[in-house]
Amino acid sequence: MTTYSAVVTTGIYCRPGCGSKPLARNIRVFENAAAAEAAGFRACLHCRPYRVAGPIGSDAPELVCRAVRMIIDGALDHDGTEAALAERVGLSARHLRRLFLGHLGASPDQLARSRRAHFARRLLDDSDLTVLDVAFASGFGSLRQFNRAMREVFHASPTDLRNRRRKADRLVADGGLTLRLPILRGYDWDAIRAFLAARAVPGVESVDGETYRRTVTLEGAPGLLEILPGTTDHLLLRAHLPYWYGLIHVVDRVGQLLGLDTDQTAAATALRGDPQLGLLVRLRPGLAVPGTWSPFEVAVRAVLSRGRENDEVRSWLGRIARELGTPVAGLPGGLTHTFPDPAAVDAAGLTGLGLPAQDVTTIAAVTVLARSEDSPLRHGASAAELAHAPGLDAELGHLIAYRLGDHTAFPAADPALKAALAELGVTRDLRGQPWSALAATHLIRHGDALAPSATGVHCGHLA
Known part of the structure; x- marks a missing residue:
């Protein structure tokens, strides 16, 4: 930590x-x-x-972690208040502040301000964006608010901070905006990249050498994200976006995708002594729990993954992207489409793809959930919460919540995980523990490396 x-x-x-x-x-x-x-x-x-990673520990209370994820998603930007945030997590504003001060040492407002200021400082170092662009890219509502926050946190104006940057800080390159993504020392980028490669949606995601790419949609406009190795304390993100407003939330979602938002030290310590799982943890001490860019996309994947091997799931997801997503021309790595937003998916379109009726019904229910104003399909949703959502069940709840940041989720229906459990002879119930998601990640990693005939995941060369 x-x-x-x-x-x-x-x-x-x-x-x-x-x-x-x-x-x-x-x-x-x-x-x-x-x-x-x-x-x-x-x-x-x-x-x-x-410029160093400062994720929240996996041993923090789930309510605190959930509120932090909401802050990361912008709950306290602009007109957001601690009272509204507290109401969303079912607490009083006073009790939420008490929890934050007790476990994090800062109130929700102080945490949000610090995050925005630190992100802005990194933009001032890394990029040539104007001070005004940095302010709005970092989630500040006005230039005055930005200047005040930077003086309070760094005791200097944004212009003074830009002038202090060192020659090696600047990452400007032709094409896109390049930023540093701080990581904990020992973070296992190779393993996360292999996980993403094995599950890449054709036309939407690709892994080429050490670089992961995916298409994204921001308010209807397509963009491209590229993640590359950096040094021991950071990865590199190269973003090709239609605008820079709210860039902090794009970078935060990338952090959630890569599992950078949670420090797994406590969970890994608890697992090292396990007689069946300890060896896996010791082999990959820097493994993080991967998340997702799109909760809707991961929910559709979860529905399709039941009863199917990974290659078939990827094929169906690629077909959905090609037929219902937005075409994007001229991208590298075979990227051709964005994954469709929930508004572009309906039962008729899914039936036209040839999907079985049961899958059409469940994905249609997922689409309705994703469109709702207070959707349970969001980063930080729990398996229990999703299991009670219309059209879902306990198995789907764990499959989805695992990629949305629930530390206690255990996606037992995942084919690679099932193969690993069988090969290792693990028969006990691993759900509901503070380390369940990390245990599942180590097992999935082990399952991916097994023979393709055992898992249907053709990525043994990535082990």
């Missing part, structure tokens, strides 16, 4: 490994940057803590 050291005599907080040598009695330790800032400390100019 990333921790930050704050020095009471200087009022500055630092990232791990900073070269400063303060006296131990003058140091306070914080688990996240927002907590250090809420206590009155400012970021070190030398080690730049805004």
Whole structure:
């Protein structure tokens, strides 16, 4: 877990490994940057803590994790309030603040402000976007609000911060906007990339060497995202988008896709001593739980995955994208379409593709859920919540919630997971534990590496 050291005599907080040598009695330790800032400390100019990963620990209470995901999705941007956020998670505003202060050391508003300010600081370093573009790309409602927040967090104006950037910080390249994605040291990009490659939707996603690509849609306009290896503390994201407004939420959704939003240290520690799963964890200590770009897309995948091997599921998803998605010309890696939004999917269109009637009925129900104003198909939804949604059941609830960030979800119907359980002789129920999702990820990784005849996942060369 990333921790930050704050020095009471200087009022500055630092990232791990900073070269400063303060006296131990003058140091306070914080688990996240927002907590250090809420206590009155400012970021070190030398080690730049805004450029390291600071995910929420997997041992945080589920209600706190759910509220954090809502903040990541923009619940406190613009006119969003702590009271409205609390109502969405079923708590009073006072109790939500108490939970945040007790577990994160900062209130929801302080966490949201810190996230926006840190993202803006990275944009000022990495890109040549104007200060005005950086403000709106980072989720601020106005330039005045942006300037005030940056002065409060970094004690300098955005223009001064841009002028301080180092020559090696600038990542500007021809085509697209390149940004650093901070990761925890040891993060297993090879394993996550292999997971995504094995499940890539034809025409929508591709993996070429060390680069993952996918098409996206932002308010009806198509875009392209590319993720590449960087160094030990970051990946690189190259975004080709129709506009930069709200870019922070695009980057956050990429983080959710790659499992960067949760620190799995506590879950991995709990699993290392397991007699059947411990070896898998020790072999891949940096494995994260992959998420998804689109909750609707992962829900459709879950419906199609029951009773089918992976290659057949990918074929059906590719057909849905080709027939119901938006064509996009001129993209690399065989990318041709975006995956359709729920508004473009209906029972008649699915029937025309030749899907069995039962799948058509269930996907139609998923589409209705995804269109609803307060949809249960969202990042952070729990397996129990989804299991009670119209048209779904417990098995689908776990399949979907696993990719939406529920730490306790265990997608037992996944073909690779089933193959791994059989090969390892694991028969006990692994659902509902704080580490269930991480256990499932290690098992799926193991199942993917088995013979194709056992799993239907033709990616043994990626092991």
